[in-house]
Amino acid sequence: MRYRLAAFDIDGTLVGPSGTLSPATIEAVEGLAAMGVSVAAATARPYELALPTLAPLTGAVTAVIAAAGADIRRATGEPIAQVTLPPQAAGALAKLCDAHNWRAVAGTAEGACRRMPTPEARGPAATVASLTEVDLSRTYVIAPFTSPADPAFAALEALVRDSRLRGERALTSSGREIVAVTHADAGKGPALRRLYEALGVEPSETAAFGDTEVDLPMIELAGLGVAMGDAPPEVQAAANLVTGTAEEDGVATAIARIWGDG
Known part of the structure; x- marks a missing residue:
């Protein structure tokens, strides 16, 4: 089957610890687009x-x-689908970041912002002393840099649970742990379903690539799931194909195997 949509996780899949795309990955993904494959x-x-x-x-x-x-x-930046945090919950999250002095990043309708940015932070985002300074009325995500090893992590878990939100643990390309807190209806799986509707693509016509548990909904939903070589065993077990790591240009290797010479 010629898959019409390829969905790639970014950190740990398209890019490794360097945080940049390799020449082989760029060439392979551009080749997909040249074949008429939609890339997400x-x-x-x-x-x-x-x-x-x-x-x-x-x-x-x-x-x-x-x-x-x-x-x-x-x-182009044109919205396809967006779900926002309840403003009260977003405000409570902002205050929690202040209370525990967590670095954090937020995505809002006004743009991205950072509380205490990390040294390797990239991209256009306002730096603020507190997320409470930001208009949180339409906030897509607030992601504090924290992990279960933090004694205050339980407070974040309680807020996510009590506010019926979604908390997704993830790693940045540099290996820092974050918890991306969103509306309960968010997540990569539901998002991929919304993208299917927008593009007129069936799940069976999709190949999805990922390297962690948070990518499992995409991998399981797609007609072809691809796990990176350093993905956890449960992610590799759910995939139809296991390729190399991001540092080994695993995406380029898998694209060549799946789509061949076009």
């Missing part, structure tokens, strides 16, 4: 912070699933 990139990052990484693929990417599935846009 999926990430927990706010939309604006995904763009610098994807810049070498300008013209090849059809859509971006950003903010852990809460903000889906065409490559």
